[in-house]
Amino acid sequence: MRPHIIEVLKQIEKDYGVKILFACESGSRAWGFPSKDSDYDVRFIYIHNPNWYLSIDQKRDVIEIPARDPISIPIHPLLDLSGWELTKALRLFRKSNPPLLEWLRSSIVYYQSYSTIEKMRALDKNIFSPTSCLYHYLNMAKGNFRDYLQGNDVRIKKYFYVLRPILAAKWIEKYHSIPPMEFQALVEEILEPGELKESVLTLLKRKIAGEELNMEPRIDSINEFLYKEIEHLEAYSKGLNIEIPDPTSELNQLFRDTLTEVWDEKS
Known part of the structure; x- marks a missing residue:
């Protein structure tokens, strides 16, 4: 190509x-x-x-x-x-x-x-600007989380479109620098070893392997993480004001x- x-x-x-x-x-x-x-x-x-x-x-x-x-x-x-x-x-x-x-x-x-x-x-x-970039990623995550990841069954591939902006926002919170574009780099740096990280990496392997990732039962560990981080980042962003x-x-x-x-x- x-x-x-x-x-x-x-x-x-x-x-x-x-x-x-x-x-x-x-x-x-x-x-x-x-x-x-x-x-x-x-x-x-x-x-x-x-x-x-x-x-x-x-x-x-x-x-x-x-x-x-x-x-x-x-x-x-x-x-x-x-x-x-x-x-x-x-x-x-x-x-x-x-x-x-x-x-x-x-x-x-x-x-x-x-x-x-x-x-x-x-x-x-x-x-x-950490402030404007964090708001961008947070608003993207909130919109996709609201539109695609509610209910018992969700469009599994949409997890990436909430996880990636949340992890980018977390990168900005941690480093006050421009986050990397690659999803796996964000996962490795931001997520601690454990069930959540394993669930995310399993999804990533399935996506790269070409699975459809359509409607499936939601993944509670990821949903809970996303909900908590959206709340946390909203509160954090209100105190962020860097000229x-x-x-x-x-x-x-x-x-x-x-x-x-x-x-x-x-x-």
């Missing part, structure tokens, strides 16, 4: 007149628990030529293929691509956007060009430097 993904990325550059700076896997494959038929969730950051930015009108700053935007070559049915224009990405980076911070740490990188991404990685510890210095001037310069680096060499 990787050669096809690279081919599609190159075609996006041609069809949309942009340069792609970075592309990575962002979904279950990057988290370490893909199913046999999991989508390839490719996320990318791109930049337009300088004239695109010299306009009084705000323009669309995402590319979504095949959901909303066309491409002139066929793509694999399991391939889903979504890209953010660089200034959009940098505005979200300034807000310590967790999905973007995860992209920068993805273990599956399909493409990287120019110096922009390494410069962003060098800045991310300074812009990281982050405004990085706008640095990010403005990073954008300008990228424009020069990418397009001057083409002129």
